[in-house]
Amino acid sequence: MKKTLLGTVMALAMGSTAVPATAATEIQWWHAFTGRLGDLLAEQIETFNASQDDYVVVGTHKGNYSEALNAGIAAFRAGEQPHILMVFEVGTATMMSAQGAIKPVYELMKESGAEFDADAYLPPVKGYYTTAEGEMLSLPYNSSTPVLYVNRDALVEAGLDPDMDLTTWEQVDAALDKIKEAGSDCPLTTAWQSWVHLENLSAYHDVPFASKDNGFTGLDTELAFNGPVQVAHIQAMGDWAKDGKFMYAGRRNEGGANFRAGECAFFTESSAGYAGVKAEAEFDFEIRPLPYWSTVEAAPQNTIIGGSSLWVLNGHEAEEYKGVAQFLNFLSSSDVQAKWHQDTGYLPITTAAYEQTKAEGFYDENPGTDIAILQMTGKPTTGNSKGLRLGSFDQIRGIIDEELEAVWTGDKDAQTALDSAVNRGNQLLRRFEQANK
């Protein structure tokens, strides 16, 4: 799959931002970021390109996460794949089973002789993208975890103490009652319902989301999120929805608009939503750890990540892979990571970047920004809290969304809806298993 000259020229013409005249080796990076994240990503590329003369990284935006993954797959089939492809955490299993299409990061680093220490990365971040043997397959790029955003003004309005304990869902429930009584239309809303209220709920309470350590140890995994802990939580939320204590705004982060406008008192959302809330909220807000149910003994375990990692694709020259290795090392350096973490609210992916941010006094100036890290690293991970590795997971999330919506509207009770989601999802897992035999 050698790249033709024409292909290179075309790729250059299509995707280049700044192309110097020197004969530097070009490295293609397809990503899914626009807006502020896109700008920050472009800045990283520029810094790298300016720091050396041998390689030129060219970043190309290929649509949202799903679209970027599709573009990468289609390009691979056509033999025109980029060197680096950004893939969201949901696509991890798909990429992992594509042996022959990917070049594992640990292998890349070994072959190109670059310095690489997998232990430098935060364990829950690293765990998501390594094999059972501890070999890192893709490089974590942006990772976040769900936290609870609190509108302190709304609590005061409802006659509550804004510093009240909100560690458990029981306490939150009591607060929701008060806020509802005070006349609020939106005591609680959420973003990414499946990720926060099923995937993370399971890990946080140390119950399986799927068998075989959530799919880490075998393709013959089966979904298991219709257990008592998950059912109780979803049923509670369904009841809240019925009583007007939980307002459902949509499958993605639509609820963020309502929270930032000051309509909602509580909002469960990714820690990466921090920058947006900080920029727009005209009320006093703070970040609290994600609540858990006090009735579950194992809670709080740790939450898991969402976000993307960078996959290196097969079929390029060894010389180009040297540049890729150098670039990936640059991206994980403490300076780059600490800046990325502070600018976006994403987690620092290395322990060093976390220590650096702490030393710079960032957490003292921005209270609550370290909660996500503490919540993720508080306890050593278990088989239930390492992450998820499930094929066709994008579609399974769609199924979960549908079934949860049926609970919010009162069409189904939690047990029926989750049983149905498990059955439908298992069919997709069997298809995936068959395709990757």
Next chain:
Amino acid sequence: MTFKGWRLPVLLILPQALITAVFFFWPAGQAIYQSAFIPDPFGLKSQFVGLGNFEYLFSDPYYLASFKTTAIFSILVTLVSMSVALWLALMADRIIKGSGTYRTFLIWPYAVAPAVAGVLWLFMFNPNVGIASWYLDQIGYDWNHKLNSGQAMWLVVLASSWGRISYNFLFFLAGLQAVPKSVIEAAAIDGAHFWRRFWTIVFPLLSPTTFFLLVVNIVYAFFETFGVIHTITSGGPQQSTTILVYKVFSDGFVGQDLGSSAAQSVVLLVVVGLLTVIQFKFIERRVHY
């Protein structure tokens, strides 16, 4: 006219035959071939499953429900877009002053791409910030197409019909103008009022146009409404707006399940073929040319 020999006729149909072969038979053949396999997304390996993909499809209650959804959706889109267009055409046909302006305005929405039309309607009916949902809220109607299946269906039907009305309008107007004035005037002299003239003379004479539009609109509702559905509902809530062609896309390009996607295209091919045969066999009999 008749040709001597066979060379020239073959040469003359060759371009069309080639285009059909390259753009229709070859891809359709590929779809049929691929429907017997479960490939991995990257095309690295592939498992032969025979009719396994079809068995899987027809044991999926959501796939079966998608047929019903498609039927309801197509009938509604066809009905709404054709009846509104016919009504507008009738009215525009009677206008004497400034008819050109009216017609231009009515044809305009056709120039809007389906995905853009989808976004427009989505903005207006956004449950949180949409202007239409705000007005509905004012009159005490709770609009949330993200949770309410019926509302979601109506929204995609309206958005899909909207641009289509213009297209249908154009054909109906042309059809109306082709109706001989003498027949209508004779009926008017006999004392037939406007609606009477419409139902007994104009509508039957319009039937070739109506039939043509019926076929074209059903095919449109089946295949080209994809952009609207993708932008407005993504097939939700609970797959209540997942029509067959949208499922082909979401299984193939979101789920990366190309085997199932290929099998679905084959099913779709058969369905549309059957529909067209039915239309020509049974409905065309009632058309007066």
